[in-house]
Amino acid sequence: MKGLSLLSISRDFVGVHAVAGVSLSVDPGEVLGVIGPNGSGKTTLVNLASGAVAPSAGKVVVDGVDLTGASSTRFASAGVVRSYQGLRLFEGLSVLDNVMVGVQRGVRPSLIGAWTRPPGFRRRERRLRVAAMDWLGELGMTGFAAHPVGALSHGQRRRVELARAFAADPAYLILDEPGAGVDPHQLEGMTGIIRERCGAGVGVLVVEHDHGWVERVCDRVLGVADGVVVAEGSFAVVAAHPALAPHLRATAP
Amino acid sequence: MSGSGIGTLRTSRPWRAALSLRWGGPARSVGSLAILLVLAVLPVWIGGRHGYGLGTTAVIAVITALGLQVVFGLSGQLSVAQAPLQGVGAYAVAQLMVTHGWSFWAALLPAVGVAAAFGVFVGLPGMRVRGDVLALATLGAGEILQSLFLNTERFTGGYQGIAAVPGVSMFGTVLDDRGLYAVALGLGLIVLAGAMALKASPLGRAWMALRDDEVAARAYGIHPGRLRLLAFAVGSGMAGAAGGVYAVQNGFVSSVSFGLNQTVIVILVVLIAGEAHMGRTVVAAVAITAVLDRLSAYGDISEAVTGVVILMVVASRLGLVSAGLVRLRTMLRIPAPPLPAPGEVAP
Numbered sequence: 001m002k003g004l005s006l007l008s009i010s011r012d013f014v015g016v017h018a019v020a021g022v023s024l025s026v027d028p029g030e031v032l033g034v035i036g037p038n039g040s041g042k043t044t045l046v047n048l049a050s051g052a053v054a055p056s057a058g059k060v061v062v063d064g065v066d067l068t069g070a071s072s073t074r075f076a077s078a079g080v081v082r083s084y085q086g087l088r089l090f091e092g093l094s095v096l097d098n099v100m101v102g103v104q105r106g107v108r109p110s111l112i113g114a115w116t117r118p119p120g121f122r123r124r125e126r127r128l129r130v131a132a133m134d135w136l137g138e139l140g141m142t143g144f145a146a147h148p149v150g151a152l153s154h155g156q157r158r159r160v161e162l163a164r165a166f167a168a169d170p171a172y173l174i175l176d177e178p179g180a181g182v183d184p185h186q187l188e189g190m191t192g193i194i195r196e197r198c199g200a201g202v203g204v205l206v207v208e209h210d211h212g213w214v215e216r217v218c219d220r221v222l223g224v225a226d227g228v229v230v231a232e233g234s235f236a237v238v239a240a241h242p243a244l245a246p247h248l249r250a251t252a253p
Numbered sequence: 254m255s256g257s258g259i260g261t262l263r264t265s266r267p268w269r270a271a272l273s274l275r276w277g278g279p280a281r282s283v284g285s286l287a288i289l290l291v292l293a294v295l296p297v298w299i300g301g302r303h304g305y306g307l308g309t310t311a312v313i314a315v316i317t318a319l320g321l322q323v324v325f326g327l328s329g330q331l332s333v334a335q336a337p338l339q340g341v342g343a344y345a346v347a348q349l350m351v352t353h354g355w356s357f358w359a360a361l362l363p364a365v366g367v368a369a370a371f372g373v374f375v376g377l378p379g380m381r382v383r384g385d386v387l388a389l390a391t392l393g394a395g396e397i398l399q400s401l402f403l404n405t406e407r408f409t410g411g412y413q414g415i416a417a418v419p420g421v422s423m424f425g426t427v428l429d430d431r432g433l434y435a436v437a438l439g440l441g442l443i444v445l446a447g448a449m450a451l452k453a454s455p456l457g458r459a460w461m462a463l464r465d466d467e468v469a470a471r472a473y474g475i476h477p478g479r480l481r482l483l484a485f486a487v488g489s490g491m492a493g494a495a496g497g498v499y500a501v502q503n504g505f506v507s508s509v510s511f512g513l514n515q516t517v518i519v520i521l522v523v524l525i526a527g528e529a530h531m532g533r534t535v536v537a538a539v540a541i542t543a544v545l546d547r548l549s550a551y552g553d554i555s556e557a558v559t560g561v562v563i564l565m566v567v568a569s570r571l572g573l574v575s576a577g578l579v580r581l582r583t584m585l586r587i588p589a590p591p592l593p594a595p596g597e598v599a600p
Contacts, residue, residue: 050472076474090465092528093458101462104455105474111483114454115447125454168473 001064003027004049004080004172004203009058011044018044020227021058026172026203031194033218034207035238037247041227042207043085046176049205050082051075062172076105079171085180087161089149095160096145099132102164135167136160138193154181162190166197173197175206179213191217211239285532292539296434305430309502311542312437313339313495318522318538319448319531320491324376325520326529327457328484329464331388334375334395335492335519340402340511342368342493343500347415348408350500357421357501364497365490371398372489379481383467395516402508414507418500437498444491448531451487460484461529518545518559524566 005025011018019041026032034042047053048060051072059068062078081102090098107128113121136142139159144152149160158181165173175194179187187210194217198204208214214221215235223231223238231241238244296308317339324332332338345364349355375398378390402409409415420427421436428436451457462470463477471477500506522541526533548555568574 052468052472072468072471073474073476076472082472084469088466088469090462090469092465093461097458097461101458101470101473101475104458107455109454109456109459109475109480111451111456111487114451114456117450128455164473 001061003061003063004205005059005061006045006049006055007059007061009048009055009060011041011048011053012056017227019048019055022224022227022229023058024205024222024229026205028171028201028203029198030220031198031204031206031218033214033221033235034205034224035209035211035214035221036224036244040224042224043176044227045224046082046174046205046207049172050080050174052082076168080174081105081165081168081170081172082174083161083165083176083178085177087157089157089161089164091148091150093149094145095136095141095147095149095152096129096132098149098160099135099163099167100128102167103128103132103135103169105168132163132167135163138166139163140189155183155186158182158186162193166193170202172203172205175204175208177207177209179208179210184210184213187213211235215239289532289535292535293438295539302430305434306502307542307546308434309430309437309498310546311539312434312441313499313502314519314522314538314542315441315535316444316495316498317492317519318526318534319444320488320495321519321523322448322488322526322529322531322534323451323491324372324484324488325523326527326534327452327464328460328481329528330376330379330383330481330484331391331520332375332485332488333388333392333513333516333520334398335488336511336513336515337395337398337402338368338372338375338489339492339496339499339515340506340508341371341398341489342496343506343511344402344409344415344496345493346497346500347418347506350418351415357419357497361494361497365493368493368496369486369490372485372492373482375489376482376485379485380478392513395513399508399512402511409506409508412507414505415500416505418504418506420504421501433498433502437502440494440498444494445531445535448491452529452531456480456483464528514556514559517563521559521563521566524570525562 003025006022008021008023010020010022022041022045024032024045034045036042044053048055051060051067051070051074054069059066061067062075062080065078067075067078090101093101107124133142133145136145139162141156141159141163144156144160149157152160158178162175162178165175178190191213194204194206206214206218218235221233221235221238222229223241223244225243230243231238296304296311298304299307317335320338321332321335324330324335342364345367346357346360349360349363350357375391375394378394379387382390403411405411421433422428423432423436452461459470459475459480462473462475463480467477496511499510503510518541522534522537525541526537544558545555548558568577
């Protein structure tokens with residue numbers, strides 16, 4: 001039973017229903033987009049799907065395993081990796097080391113290994129470094145590998161964050177507004193990578209305000225308003241819904 | 254999209270590219286090794302009982318500070334109990350050598366283990382709390398250790414401490430000051446290599462990720478609790494090793510050597526060096542040891558100097574030094590350098 005599923009999920013914040021009875025499912029190899037006005041519960045959905053917050057009601061199931069109420073560490077072990085609207089980079093680390101934290105997702109850090117550095121350990125470190133550099137190359141950040149992330153522009157920081165997420169080799173990748181603070185042609189540059197990952201069997205859940213981009217990248221779109229799903233299907237169908245249409249017109253480029 | 258950013262950085266600041274070429278990679282390693290070598294030879298150059306004694310004292314400070322770098326610099330937990338944990342190692346070595354007749358070599362490893370175990374106890378609150386609350390909790394734990402030193406006479410000799418700790422024997426002879434310095438130096442190099450290897454390992458990256466952003470670190474599969482305790486165990490074990498050397502160097506162990514004053518100096522070394530900078534920690538620890546040695550002739554003034562240095566470190570961390578310079582310039586009516594005109598390249 002493959003897939004990342006939220007089943008009739010709700011989340012209240014002190015009396016406010018941020019998400020009320022939403023069901024959604026991301027299959028391997030598909031890109032599911034979520035659109036909706038500000039405050040409609042999109043980021044709460046991302047937090048629920050990645051284990052960052054626990055649901056007040058309903059279930060989260062990843063590949064047939066019930067992860068309701070599990071820690072985000074447990075979600076990561078199950079292959080669910082997310083990006084953040086606010087980036088959340090490791091500010092004291094270099095660009096390369098940020099991505100290395102992503103690449104080493106399945107690695108159990110060992111004290112003995114770090115001190116004895118047996119051949120297997122060194123081989124793995126080399127392999128991890130090559131993978132991290134490959135992802136930095138994919139996102140055009142090779143020349144910045146040794147730079148501290150604090151010295152980068154916002155667009156560059158976004159690329160580091162995405163490299164970190166892709167490098168973690170997720171089964172399900174959740175992207176929370178990857179276009180925030182990034183110019184449109186950079187966002188366009190990510191399209192190819194996301195579609196390629198998708199072809200490799202990764203399920204992608206993406207929340208994004210750039211609706212033209214959502215239309216081009218997503219296989220299926222979910223429209224949310226006031227914490228409930230109001231429409232589901234192709235972008236054209238969802239965008240025509242009366243609860244979403246005024247919002248879409250207001251933000252159309 | 255690729256490449257454009259790289260190009261602008263290189264062309265607008267060619268000096269920076271040149272600098273990073275010159276002071277990075279192999280050149281930097283050679284430079285660091287040279288500095289390390291000079292520091293290691295200093296006691297030989299000063300010579301005599303004083304020179305080698307000072308050298309051993311400096312190595313003890315280096316090892317203790319590297320231990321705190323693991324706990325604070327790498328895993329981001331400020332421990333205010335580093336000196337008492339060093340004390341645990343010192344008492345363990347002294348007790349095993351004096352009462353049970355063990356050699357230094359046999360006593361060192363158990364002492365490291367005991368200090369690591371006590372370190373886990375000190376770091377337990379780190380499972381639940383962070384930052385200033387954790388610092389206060391470790392401060393409390395350190396005070397409890399101090400109280401144990403004074404009140405568990407059977408193990409620590411109470412107020413009398415443990416006296417007549419024998420020296421280090423090697424190949425049937427007791428080492429003199431020079432020999433002890435060599436032993437301490439070897440131990441210091443092992444600890445330095447260990448700390449640097451940790452930083453460049455999956456474990457070190459996981460610690461630093463937790464230090465910088467725990468929420469994101471968890472989302473990448475890093476378990477905070479276990480790793481935080483492990484950092485306390487490793488850093489405290491290092492402090493314990495330093496304590497072991499302290500015991501055989503001084504031949505006497507008492508609680509006054511492991512109080513809050515000593516902890517503050519260790520924290521100061523780490524703050525001056527910068528979090529997770531292992532090489533700079535060596536330099537800072539040696540420098541502080543040398544300064545405190547010079548000041549010891551003037552009595553209590555060393556504490557005043559420590560206080561002033563702390564304030565200076567805090568001021569530079571807060572950006573007050575540069576702000577103060579700006580204010581001074583205004584007060585003295587020195588005009589600020591003119592801003593470059595649009596299009597003009599700043600010097």
